[in-house]
Amino acid sequence: MVGVTEVVTNTAPPLPDEAATAAAGAALASGVRIRTLAEVADLGAVSRLFESIWRPAPGNPLVTAELLRAMVSAGNYVAGAFDGPELLGACFGFFGEPAKGGLHSHIAGVATAGHGRGIGFALKLHQRAWALRQGVTEISWTFDPLVRRNAHFNLTKLAARPARYLPDFYGPMHDGINGAGDTDRLMVAWDLASPPVRTAAAGHPGRVDAAALRDGGAAVALAAGPDGGPATGAADAPVVLVAVPPDIEALRRTEPELGRAWRVALREVLGGLLEGGAAVTGFDRAGWYVVAKEHTS
Known part of the structure; x- marks a missing residue:
């Protein structure tokens, strides 16, 4: 009897191709065309867009076209999202420590006219696909942990x-967003090849249910009090819930x-x-961060 060798072929596309497909789909869904930018005129438009979003003090631009x-020219990332000729969003990042081989995403923003279309998500997926083509597997950035919509976007979407x-x-x-108060930030790491990120990029993010966790014994370490201010509690369970207000910018x-x-x-x-x-x-x-204390070493 002649033996038969079964050959199993992996038909999944390489990760950079998968990422590019996800990015293209997100751009199509948001109705924009996203491309990297290098010309001075385009970079000037990016600088002006960021100024219109953050409204910095006069003479203190977030970033100049020259920078x-x-x-x-040094190989870093600047991209814009266009609806026809109109620039609706942009993202800027630079490479980090050489030994770590990561990209730091410094600024990403979408004009008011582009809100609600998924343009920010499309920009981040474009950045992910670009980074993977460069051999980068992690992108870092910071965000204000008090801003609920940003926490949802960064950690869930x-x-x-x-x-x-x-x-x-x-x-x-x-500026018009941060005011004059302290600028606390969460530094996040985006593992571009991880299963949760790949699933999220495909439009199926994981979700958590704080109410169910609370019913299951999670501790509430920070919540909103009767006056809308913070009310601290105990962090005496393996899973801890930490609240943020509905709209810190209005507050x-x-x-x-x-x-x-x-x-x-x-x-x-937090x-x-x-x-x-903890993690x-x-x-x-x-409006709840879910924190696992079992990660404590």
Whole structure:
């Protein structure tokens, strides 16, 4: 009897091709064309877009066209999302420590006219596909952990994971978004090849249910009190829930003292948990970080 050798062929596309397909699909769904930028005119448009979003103090632009030009010429990443000739979003990143081989995504923003279309998601998937083509497997960036929609976007839609809590990372920024308060940030790491990221890029992000976790014994270490300010509790369970307010940006304008109180409380609670070795494992869109203390070494 003649033996038969079964040959199993892996028909899955290489990861860079898979990422490019996901990025193209996200751009199509949001109705934009995304491309990397190198010309001074385009880079000037990016600088002006960022200024229109963040509204920095006069004479203090977030980034100039000249700096972007230098960054691009050195091989870094600048891309824009266009609806016809109109620039609706942009993203800028630069390479980090040579030994780590990662990319740091410094600024990403979408104009008000482009909100609600998924343009930010499409830009990040374009950046992921570009990075994988360069042999990069991790992208890092920072975001304000008090901004609920950003936490949902970064931790749920993109499946990035917080690596560090950084108190007053930038110092006073005096712009239309951050105000003059402390600029605490979460540094996140985006493992471009991880199963959660690949699933999220395909449009199927993982989700957590804080209410179910609370019913199952999770501790509530920070919640909103009756006055809308922070109310601290105990972090005495393996899973801990940490709340953020519904709209910190509005709170900073209308009740700045409460806004500052939330900053201090989140720094102490979430920052303290991460400093102690716990890990953020997800974010419930209702406004809860889910923290696992069993990651403590």
